[in-house]
Amino acid sequence: MAAIVCLLIQLYMLVIFARIIMTWVAGASPPTPGTAYAQIHDLLAKATEPVLGPVRGMLPPVRMGGMGLDLSPIVVILALILLSRFICG
Secondary structure, X not given: OHXXXXXXXXXXXXXXXXXXXXXXXXXXXXXOOOOHHXXXXXXXXXXXXXXXXXXXXXXXXXXXOOEEEOOHHHHHHHHHHHHHHHHHO
């Protein structure tokens, strides 16, 4: 059972990393609706937003010049790493 949980934690971290990379690639502009890229972006957002959203609500973005750095993925990944070390050893 613990092996399955460990695998799910690792997969979820990969999904978060994929969302981070897609956000960097897309930049400030949203993906063009109807494209495969937009569908993947929406799927990743639906999978990660239930976890990242509440953390983002508690942790304001760090201002960097004219933009803000969202720290919620970093916090969630660190929490998942700690959880993984506790469960998986």
